[in-house]
Amino acid sequence: MTQFAPLFKREFLGYFRSPVAYVFIVIFLLASVGSTFFLGRLYDSNQASLAPFFSYLPWLYLVLVPAVGMRLWAEERRTGTIEFLFTQPVTMPEAVLAKFTAGWAFIAIGLCLTFPLVVTVNYLGEPDNGVIFAGYLGSLLMAGAYLAITCVTSAATKNQVVSFILSVVICFVLVLVGWGVFTDMLAAFLPVLLVDFTSQLGFMTHFNGISRGLIDSRAILYFASVIGVALLLNTTILNMKKAG
Amino acid sequence: MIEVQGLVKEFRGGIRAVDRISFEVPRGQILGFLGPNGAGKSTTMKILTCFIEPTGGTARVEGHDVLTDSLAVRRRIGYLPESAPSYGEMTVSEFLMFVAELRGKRGRDRIVAAERIREVCFLESVWHQAIETLSKGYRQRVGFAQALIHDPPVLILDEPTDGLDPNQKHEVRQLIRRMGADKTIILSTHILEEVESVCHRAIIIARGKIVKDSTPAELMQDSQLHNAVTMTFGGTDLEAARRLLSGLADVRAVEAVVGATNTLRVFPREGRMIASTVSQLVRERSLAVDEIHVEQGRLDEVFRRVTGGARGTATKVRGQHSTQHTEGH
Numbered sequence: 001m002t003q004f005a006p007l008f009k010r011e012f013l014g015y016f017r018s019p020v021a022y023v024f025i026v027i028f029l030l031a032s033v034g035s036t037f038f039l040g041r042l043y044d045s046n047q048a049s050l051a052p053f054f055s056y057l058p059w060l061y062l063v064l065v066p067a068v069g070m071r072l073w074a075e076e077r078r079t080g081t082i083e084f085l086f087t088q089p090v091t092m093p094e095a096v097l098a099k100f101t102a103g104w105a106f107i108a109i110g111l112c113l114t115f116p117l118v119v120t121v122n123y124l125g126e127p128d129n130g131v132i133f134a135g136y137l138g139s140l141l142m143a144g145a146y147l148a149i150t151c152v153t154s155a156a157t158k159n160q161v162v163s164f165i166l167s168v169v170i171c172f173v174l175v176l177v178g179w180g181v182f183t184d185m186l187a188a189f190l191p192v193l194l195v196d197f198t199s200q201l202g203f204m205t206h207f208n209g210i211s212r213g214l215i216d217s218r219a220i221l222y223f224a225s226v227i228g229v230a231l232l233l234n235t236t237i238l239n240m241k242k243a244g
Numbered sequence: 245m246i247e248v249q250g251l252v253k254e255f256r257g258g259i260r261a262v263d264r265i266s267f268e269v270p271r272g273q274i275l276g277f278l279g280p281n282g283a284g285k286s287t288t289m290k291i292l293t294c295f296i297e298p299t300g301g302t303a304r305v306e307g308h309d310v311l312t313d314s315l316a317v318r319r320r321i322g323y324l325p326e327s328a329p330s331y332g333e334m335t336v337s338e339f340l341m342f343v344a345e346l347r348g349k350r351g352r353d354r355i356v357a358a359e360r361i362r363e364v365c366f367l368e369s370v371w372h373q374a375i376e377t378l379s380k381g382y383r384q385r386v387g388f389a390q391a392l393i394h395d396p397p398v399l400i401l402d403e404p405t406d407g408l409d410p411n412q413k414h415e416v417r418q419l420i421r422r423m424g425a426d427k428t429i430i431l432s433t434h435i436l437e438e439v440e441s442v443c444h445r446a447i448i449i450a451r452g453k454i455v456k457d458s459t460p461a462e463l464m465q466d467s468q469l470h471n472a473v474t475m476t477f478g479g480t481d482l483e484a485a486r487r488l489l490s491g492l493a494d495v496r497a498v499e500a501v502v503g504a505t506n507t508l509r510v511f512p513r514e515g516r517m518i519a520s521t522v523s524q525l526v527r528e529r530s531l532a533v534d535e536i537h538v539e540q541g542r543l544d545e546v547f548r549r550v551t552g553g554a555r556g557t558a559t560k561v562r563g564q565h566s567t568q569h570t571e572g573h
Binding site (some may be wrong): 002003004006007009014017074079080081082084086087088089090091149242243244 | 253255256289291294295296297299315318319321323325327329330331332333334341343345346347348390
């Protein structure tokens with residue numbers, strides 16, 4: 001893993017070399033804070049908790065994370081730099097991991113910049129900061145899952161827009177199957193066992209627990225496996241292209 | 245040292261881009277890859293640099309197999325891909341420092357390597373500019389710098405002078421010649437003068453096969469023009485001169501040169517030299533000749549003959565194949 005550091009550094013700093021980084025951060029902060037106050041009605045709820053913030057996060061990620069990840073491989077393929085990259089002494093897992101981690105670290109920065117929310121609820125009341133910490137941990141893990149899926153679609157095409165749309169669709173399905181409103185609808189005409197099973201595949205099923213402060217090993221395992229499987233798929237796609 | 249044996253690359257849809265190619269390049273040799281577009285030059289280079297995998301056959305670079313030991317191969321190769329792709333948003337110095345790090349150089353070593361390559365490739369004036377703002381010539385130089393930064397024993401250059409102006413072409417060729425002394429170099433080009441001025445050896449590829457493998461000088465001897473005598477007459481009756489020249493021993497044909505006035509070209513019989521007999525005739529008959537010179541041969545003519553022929557047969561074979569195919573159904 002000797003090449004991980006330079007690859008990660010280039011990719012991570014790459015975000016700040018283009019306007020993408022600033023656009024993402026500004027939109028992410030506006031949207032997350034906006035949804036917390038205007039849709040989640042943080043003040044009206046009269047509770048010192050960030051539950052409104054976390055409950056809208058899966059929907060925000062749906063658009064914003066694919067926007068962060070869509071360029072990772074598609075851009076390399078479009079400009080031909082992938083030929084430069086893979087003729088360097090770099091292994092496939094190193095490159096895949098470095099790109100994914102760089103995107104993830106960038107999203108983590110966006111997430112960290114929502115700290116004024118934490119300050120606000122601490123100023124206004126006495127929230128359970130353990131729950132808030134768990135919520136942030138879950139948010140980061142969930143973002144990783146979204147991003148890993150975007151890595152796969154990005155590796156599969158040289159068109160960033162196609163990559164974006166594909167990953168939004170896939171992530172949307174994964175959000176939907178775990179969304180209470182949707183599972184209730186399904187339960188009306190599908191066997192409960194089946195609905196239970198599909199909802200176990202959903203992001204929200206696992207995220208809701210963590211965001212309420214329940215750091216459940218199954219949820220962590222779920223997100224870790226989504227990331228693992230997606231990155232494995234990512235590597236496989238790149239290897240297939242290599243074998244032509 | 246590069247050894248290629250029976251290399252085959254088939255793409256999806258059964259297109260055979262490289263068809264059983266074998267050759268060896270010893271250290272200190274500069275090999276020119278020639279061939280029409282789509283002949284398989286770039287594909288062969290991509291296999292040698294481990295960007296794509298061959299369907300069959302083997303290739304070894306400095307003794308390491310491209311399939312089983314690809315990291316070792318890549319460490320020993322400097323590769324300039326076609327049209328020199330690089331990360332446009334990075335500055336030249338950022339990009340080259342990044343490459344130096346990928347090439348295993350850390351700390352002080354990395355700075356030394358980057359500074360050395362800045363001098364070699366004349367990049368001082370654009371060192372802190374974003375690559376996407378550079379002209380084609382400078383971008384190509386950045387590509388070169390990237391390939392040379394770790395001083396590799398093997399260099400693979402895909403159309404290194406493409407898009408450069410004549411001065412830059414000259415510079416790059418000098419650079420390649422200088423490095424050729426102790427490195428193994430393969431370069432592809434379709435500029436034939438480049439092969440003459442830079443390469444020790446030339447391989448012509450057409451339709452994925454090697455159709456010619458020799459020195460540039462030998463290639464020129466293959467030319468119909470080799471040792472032909474071209475003469476421009478001043479005032480002499482051209483028809484009379486033509487008759488006299490045709491009568492000489494060892495002359496195969498005399499033709500008027502298209503596009504030039506009063507100019508004849510005298511072709512020798514296979515392997516003969518006719519320069520002295522022609523000049524003797526000129527003296528004896530007091531022909532008014534303004535200019536006379538012996539042709540070396542033209543690479544482009546050999547190139548067209550060798551590759552054009554191959555293309556013709558391939559099309560024919562494919563045509564027959566498709567006929568059988570339709571009949572079968």
